[in-house]
Amino acid sequence: MRFALLFCLVTGLSFSAIHAQAKEMPDKEMYKKRMELYQHMEAFTQIPWYNLAAIDQYERSIRFVRSDLPKPAGLISIYFPPEKWSGLSNPNHNDTRPLSIAFFGGIGKDGNGDGKADRNHDLDVLFTMSDYLLQYGTDDDGFEIALWHYYKRDKAVQLITEKAKIYKTFGTIQLTDQAFPIPSGYNYSYRSTWGDRRGWGGLRIHEGTDIFADYGVPVRATCYGVIELKGWNKYGGWRIGIRDLNNSYHYFAHLSGYAKNLHVGQVVKPGMLIGSVGSTGYGPPGTSGKFPPHLHYGIYKDNGRNEWSFDPYPYLRRWELLEKQRK
Numbered sequence: 001m002r003f004a005l006l007f008c009l010v011t012g013l014s015f016s017a018i019h020a021q022a023k024e025m026p027d028k029e030m031y032k033k034r035m036e037l038y039q040h041m042e043a044f045t046q047i048p049w050y051n052l053a054a055i056d057q058y059e060r061s062i063r064f065v066r067s068d069l070p071k072p073a074g075l076i077s078i079y080f081p082p083e084k085w086s087g088l089s090n091p092n093h094n095d096t097r098p099l100s101i102a103f104f105g106g107i108g109k110d111g112n113g114d115g116k117a118d119r120n121h122d123l124d125v126l127f128t129m130s131d132y133l134l135q136y137g138t139d140d141d142g143f144e145i146a147l148w149h150y151y152k153r154d155k156a157v158q159l160i161t162e163k164a165k166i167y168k169t170f171g172t173i174q175l176t177d178q179a180f181p182i183p184s185g186y187n188y189s190y191r192s193t194w195g196d197r198r199g200w201g202g203l204r205i206h207e208g209t210d211i212f213a214d215y216g217v218p219v220r221a222t223c224y225g226v227i228e229l230k231g232w233n234k235y236g237g238w239r240i241g242i243r244d245l246n247n248s249y250h251y252f253a254h255l256s257g258y259a260k261n262l263h264v265g266q267v268v269k270p271g272m273l274i275g276s277v278g279s280t281g282y283g284p285p286g287t288s289g290k291f292p293p294h295l296h297y298g299i300y301k302d303n304g305r306n307e308w309s310f311d312p313y314p315y316l317r318r319w320e321l322l323e324k325q326r327k
Helices: 004-009 027-043 048-066 083-088 096-104 122-134 140-151 154-170 313-327
Strands: 188-190 207-213 218-220 225-233 237-244 248-258 273-277 295-303 307-310
Touching: 027 048, 027 122, 048 122, 048 154, 096 273, 122 140, 140 154, 154 225, 225 248, 237 273
Parallel strands: none
Antiparallel strands: 188 207, 207 295, 218 273, 225 237, 237 248, 248 273, 248 295, 295 307
C-alpha cells in the first residue's frame, strides 16, 4: 500500500524529467523539477521539503569539490556508496533487488514502484534518504539526530540545518543571486591580494581581498546565507561570517560597526546591509587605526571533511560587473 501510494504521487511527474541529466536542462526548469521531487516526497513522508533540499544541496556542493566522489549527474545529488546502498556483505554492490538489498543490510529502496532500487535513480535515492530520516521522526530534533548518525560530523549537521533554514525562509530553492559587498555610488578600490605575505601576529598568508574605501561606507551581504559568526578577533577586528548554500563561508573583517539588530543565526540575502568599513583589528577589542580603512573579504570552502581558503578576487570582479550590467 505504501509503495502504491508513492507511485500514485509520482505519476504526476514526468518520468523523462526524473531521469533527465541536470546539466542538459535549463536552470529554471531544473529548479522546478527538483522542487517537484522534494514536494512530492514531502506529501508522502511528511518530511519538510526544505530538509530534503538542504541535504541534497549539501551533498551537491561537496561532490563538486571532492575528487573521491563522482560528480552529480541527475536532479538529485545525494550519494550513497555502493556498500551502503546494497549492504556491506552483499557480493553484488550493484544490486537493485530490494529484497536481497534488505537481506544484506543495505538501505537502498524502490522509490518509483518499478521493482528496482537503483541508486542512480532520483526518486529511489530521494525516497531512500526520506525512509532513513523517518526512523528519527519528522520534527527538527529528530532531523538533527538523524543527520548526526548519518554523517558523524557536527559541521555537516550545522551546514545542512542552516540550508534548511534559508530554504524555509524564502520558500524556494532558486536562490542564486550575488551582490558586490560595496554598494555602487561609493568610491572604492581593490586588487588581488590573496596569498600575499602578512607579518602581524606571525608570518602568514593573506586569505582574502582588501577593498579600500572610506570609514563608514556600507558593507553588504554577498549571498543568501546564515550568519555563523559576529564579534571581535585580534586580527580581523569587528567581523562577520556568513555561510552560503554552497558550503562557502564569507568573511568580512575590519568593520567599524554592524547593522542594527544583526545577530548570529540570522538569515541574510544578497545586498542586505550588515556593517560598515573601518580599520579595526591588530590588537585587543576596540583597537583601530593601525592601517587605512578597508574591508577584508575572504571565502572558505567546506568539502565535508575540512575547510580551506580560496581567492575571492575573480568572484568579486564578476559580481561587480553583473551589478553594473543590471543598472
